Amino acid sequence: MIGPMGQPCVHTIRVRYAECDRQDVVFNPHYLAYFDMSMTELFRAALGGYDVMTEAGADIVLAHTELTFRGSARFDDELELSVGVLRMGESSLLCEHQVRRREELLTSGTTRHVFVDTDTMNKRAIPGWVREALEGFVVDTG
Amino acid sequence: MIGPMGQPCVHTIRVRYAECDRQDVVFNPHYLAYFDMSMTELFRAALGGYDVMTEAGADIVLAHTELTFRGSARFDDELELSVGVLRMGESSLLCEHQVRRREELLTSGTTRHVFVDTDTMNKRAIPGWVREALEGFVVDTG
């Protein structure tokens, strides 16, 4: 039996002057910071806040990421940042990210985070309550 | 006949306070900026400077990148940034990047840039003289 699919977590930002380079477009490392902001909003939507998790002793570190650039965002553009959960392993969280300007997909990518213990920074299992809360954001990869 | 292999372009930097986050390690988007700095040094080593190329009407834009994080750099660490050319297509440049602290490999990844015309920003072939200059930095992928 397949349960109902979840929905990605979406929020919008506006491109800052500080993020634009001399080609007059968002400098590419900022997209990785955008992905990080999407993760923050994902944990806000799922748990009430990223710090709910860290205060409970669990944090995440980025293990791998992959980005494809299709178009360029410009100063003051409104961008829609979207993140959905592709897969949860014992301790890893694979997510899919998209950055859109209206209908146009500018950048897409994935992040694989690993859950760690906040004290030791050693790998640990995803807490059950975090896993459950993230289920609502699992997206169809079909 | 296969010519002698090239060598990666290597330079060192020191981690800045501005790059460290509240986990007390370099925030991951900065590694993508490190890769960009390696590209600048690659073009300096190959051509005498990145601007030599842009003034001749050719620029590069990032099309794809992939990063694997193995260890964490900390404030004031000396890091060795290395970039080698993996493959040159008609208009694309695939490079391999490594970030090391002494012997320890902290982050590795690839970048695929596409050459564009500085006026139109349309895709264009890699200029012959740029291609030749980059040959010396083609690394063995074996």
Added chain:
Amino acid sequence: MIGPMGQPCVHTIRVRYAECDRQDVVFNPHYLAYFDMSMTELFRAALGGYDVMTEAGADIVLAHTELTFRGSARFDDELELSVGVLRMGESSLLCEHQVRRREELLTSGTTRHVFVDTDTMNKRAIPGWVREALEGFVVDTG
């Protein structure tokens, strides 16, 4: 006769992970970027957008700034950014900035920008229509 005073331009942001340092607070250079974002919002409120001005051939460059730090903003804090016009000279624009977390004033400061011609980057007079539009944001310095 003294006309009715204007109101500062206020907008809110949320502190990003990328802006926090290993002291677990917003790294101070980001406040200068916050001031810049306030200027963008000021021109949006006054003119409909910063680019309305640059497309008409006028831009601004920062000549002087001064910041006083009273408290520390932390990750995910909601901050209120406020900017008001203190004085307009022939070509210069002096503004007052405040960064607050709810009632608490965290950082205050001033910026003095100079209007320049977008083509020559030479100093130029504030366009009349820009000056008029900014009048509504002149704040009482008493």
Added chain:
Amino acid sequence: MIGPMGQPCVHTIRVRYAECDRQDVVFNPHYLAYFDMSMTELFRAALGGYDVMTEAGADIVLAHTELTFRGSARFDDELELSVGVLRMGESSLLCEHQVRRREELLTSGTTRHVFVDTDTMNKRAIPGWVREALEGFVVDTG
């Protein structure tokens, strides 16, 4: 009796692509990050490293800064960053900063840091050994 004057602490950096904005010059908040880098080099020169101080329980926080912009640094420029101590109070450290491209002074400014206890983050006196070490960098304010 007045002892021999000290010398500013000077180091050089190269402007990064990430630091340049669509006006094709270094975006102004980065100068405040440059001042911070000068402080790191000052403590390295005086104490052997910034962390020597924090590991001994003392840290600094920025209380006030002031910057004057005279010229613009561009991508790949080599800049000379200079910092000298203007005055040490009971717990405060006032420094003078300069950013030069060869002979040209691009940006100057001051920073006033306050010493704090690393555990409580409360204000504390400058440790005697830090004060002594900084004496060598006190510059003439003529």
